[in-house]
Amino acid sequence: MLNEIVEQYAKKILGFAYAKTHNTHQAEDLAQEILYELADSLQKGKSIENMDAFVYTISCHTWSNFLRRNKKHWHNQDVDLFHGLQSEQNVEEEFANAQLIEQLKTEIAYLVMLHRQITVLFYYESKSGAEISRLLNIPHATVRWHLSEIKKKLKVGIEMENLSYEPKKLMAVHDGRADGHMGQCGLGQDRLVDNICIACYGKALTIEEIARTLTVAAGYLEHHIKKLEYMDYLKVVDKNKYTTTFFISTQRHNLMAGKYHYHHIGSYADKIYTSFDKRYEEIKDIGFLGSDLDKSFVLWAIIPLALKTLYFESLNNVYDKNKIHIAYPKRKDGSEHWVYATLCDDEYYNTQTEFNADEVDFLRKSTGNGMKMISNATGLCALQYESRATMDAGYNWRAFSGHPDLSELYRIAEIIRNGAEPTTPDKQDIARQVDKGYISMENGKPKMEIPFFTKDEYDNLMVIIDDITSDLGQTFFVEYIEGFGEIFETTLPSTLSKEERAYHKYKIYPQYAVLYWLADKGCLRYPTKEEAKRLCTVVWCSQ
Numbered sequence: 001m002l003n004e005i006v007e008q009y010a011k012k013i014l015g016f017a018y019a020k021t022h023n024t025h026q027a028e029d030l031a032q033e034i035l036y037e038l039a040d041s042l043q044k045g046k047s048i049e050n051m052d053a054f055v056y057t058i059s060c061h062t063w064s065n066f067l068r069r070n071k072k073h074w075h076n077q078d079v080d081l082f083h084g085l086q087s088e089q090n091v092e093e094e095f096a097n098a099q100l101i102e103q104l105k106t107e108i109a110y111l112v113m114l115h116r117q118i119t120v121l122f123y124y125e126s127k128s129g130a131e132i133s134r135l136l137n138i139p140h141a142t143v144r145w146h147l148s149e150i151k152k153k154l155k156v157g158i159e160m161e162n163l164s165y166e167p168k169k170l171m172a173v174h175d176g177r178a179d180g181h182m183g184q185c186g187l188g189q190d191r192l193v194d195n196i197c198i199a200c201y202g203k204a205l206t207i208e209e210i211a212r213t214l215t216v217a218a219g220y221l222e223h224h225i226k227k228l229e230y231m232d233y234l235k236v237v238d239k240n241k242y243t244t245t246f247f248i249s250t251q252r253h254n255l256m257a258g259k260y261h262y263h264h265i266g267s268y269a270d271k272i273y274t275s276f277d278k279r280y281e282e283i284k285d286i287g288f289l290g291s292d293l294d295k296s297f298v299l300w301a302i303i304p305l306a307l308k309t310l311y312f313e314s315l316n317n318v319y320d321k322n323k324i325h326i327a328y329p330k331r332k333d334g335s336e337h338w339v340y341a342t343l344c345d346d347e348y349y350n351t352q353t354e355f356n357a358d359e360v361d362f363l364r365k366s367t368g369n370g371m372k373m374i375s376n377a378t379g380l381c382a383l384q385y386e387s388r389a390t391m392d393a394g395y396n397w398r399a400f401s402g403h404p405d406l407s408e409l410y411r412i413a414e415i416i417r418n419g420a421e422p423t424t425p426d427k428q429d430i431a432r433q434v435d436k437g438y439i440s441m442e443n444g445k446p447k448m449e450i451p452f453f454t455k456d457e458y459d460n461l462m463v464i465i466d467d468i469t470s471d472l473g474q475t476f477f478v479e480y481i482e483g484f485g486e487i488f489e490t491t492l493p494s495t496l497s498k499e500e501r502a503y504h505k506y507k508i509y510p511q512y513a514v515l516y517w518l519a520d521k522g523c524l525r526y527p528t529k530e531e532a533k534r535l536c537t538v539v540w541c542s543q
Contacts, residue, residue: 116219210225451538
């Protein structure tokens with residue numbers, strides 16, 4: 001009797017074991033343990049009313065113990081429990097069918113909404129084509145066409161190799177105004193949104209193709225795709241395909257800029273420094289607060305005033321020369337902005353072999369956290385370049401913005417010029433600016449640690465800077481910008497608009513590269529840690 005029962009269930013127990021382990025050797029081990037436990041239990045002579053249920057219970061209990069002992073040594077895939085224990089169907093056939101059903105479910109999830117609805121109605125609810133036509137309010141002939149397309153898609157999907165996809169991440173900001181009700185659709189914050197845009201970058205994909213690429217059900221993608229299309233971050237091509245409209249920068253793009261600066265900025269920086277060096281005594285004689293500071297430190301702050309003019313005049317000249325009109329893209333939520341997106345890849349610098357160590361090092365030096373130009377209603381203005389030296393000295397990027405800072409600095413400047421005794425509120429302002437590094441205390445009196453100009457002093461400075469920029473010319477950086485554009489153009493996908501391509505390929509920003517080339521060559525002294533706290537900052541009165 002015992003042998004008959006074991007022989008009756010041995011094949012199905014082996015099928016159960018294989019369905020659990022997906023490994024022939026492990027399945028044999030598990031089946032042997034189940035048969036041993038089954039035989040041991042039957043020998044105890046207990047009365048068993050439902051043998052199928054009893055064998056199923058023994059199998060599951062033994063599998064649980066087997067998994068607990070071995071899971072740390074191998075990977076298993078979870079499948080349905082003990083298919084068809086009471087069935088007479090071939091075990092291998094049952095397993096193959098179960099796998100096919102699971103794959104079919106996955107492929108159906110990748111279908112667009114209309115095709116998912118038709119599939120469920122026709123195959124799961126057994127609705128006729130005419131009934132589906134009435135329920136979805138589409139022609140009967142169209143239903144038949146969709147059913148044909150669905151069969152093709154499912155067949156192709158099932159026959160495709162199962163490709164794995166590793167999710168990626170974007171860093172995303174904007175240039176312009178992005179205060180509409182849509183924000184930036186979660187770019188840089190929602191990993192699924194990021195990967196939809198990455199999947200469609202440089203190519204056109206249907207929703208089903210996006211779903212299969214990301215291995216995410218289409219239902220989870222559709223509302224994101226709708227929002228991205230609304231904001232013109234995605235556009236429809238070929239009726240039902242989507243492509244990303246904005247440029248996605250990579251670490252390689254950044255290194256291309258660093259390499260270009262390293263090999264080309266020298267002659268430009270040398271001309272700029274020579275012009276300022278010749279006029280420095282004249283600049284110092286203006287007598288502004290901070291004119292007694294170290295020459296290199298003052299030039300770190302003042303040279304950017306000329307660089308700003310030289311670069312943007314040259315950039316506009318490039319646009320005019322190439323008949324390019326650059327305007328902020330108007331988004332449907334009322335905002336107007338360009339998208340700045342960078343693909344995060346922490347391993348790139350460790351694995352790349354295209355760029356040498358000097359080029360990589362100069363990339364760090366030739367990038368910063370942007371130029372901050374601020375002013376307030378009383379005519380106080382400031383320019384600050386967020387230089388890399390600030391971070392290298394251990395400081396975070398500075399928050400030099402807001403009218404109170406300018407007003408406080410102006411009040412302190414007046415106290416310094418007039419030798420006035422600060423009031424209690426003045427002392428609080430001074431303490432705040434000392435902490436930021438813009439003011440120091442010397443013999444109990446405040447001292448300005450950045451260049452600060454009155455209106456007349458600033459006007460005198462601008463006469464000198466205008467002379468310098470005029471001598472260098474409005475086209476000073478044109479060849480530099482166009483040279484980089486020719487290189488960068490080859491990396492931009494053809495799916496991007498002419499405006500998008502032009503906007504990004506000419507954004508080379510040589511300002512930081514000039515300062516750090518001069519520092520590397522010894523023309524400017526690298527700042528001390530304390531100087532780095534207030535580096536590249538200049539304040540003036542415009543009225």
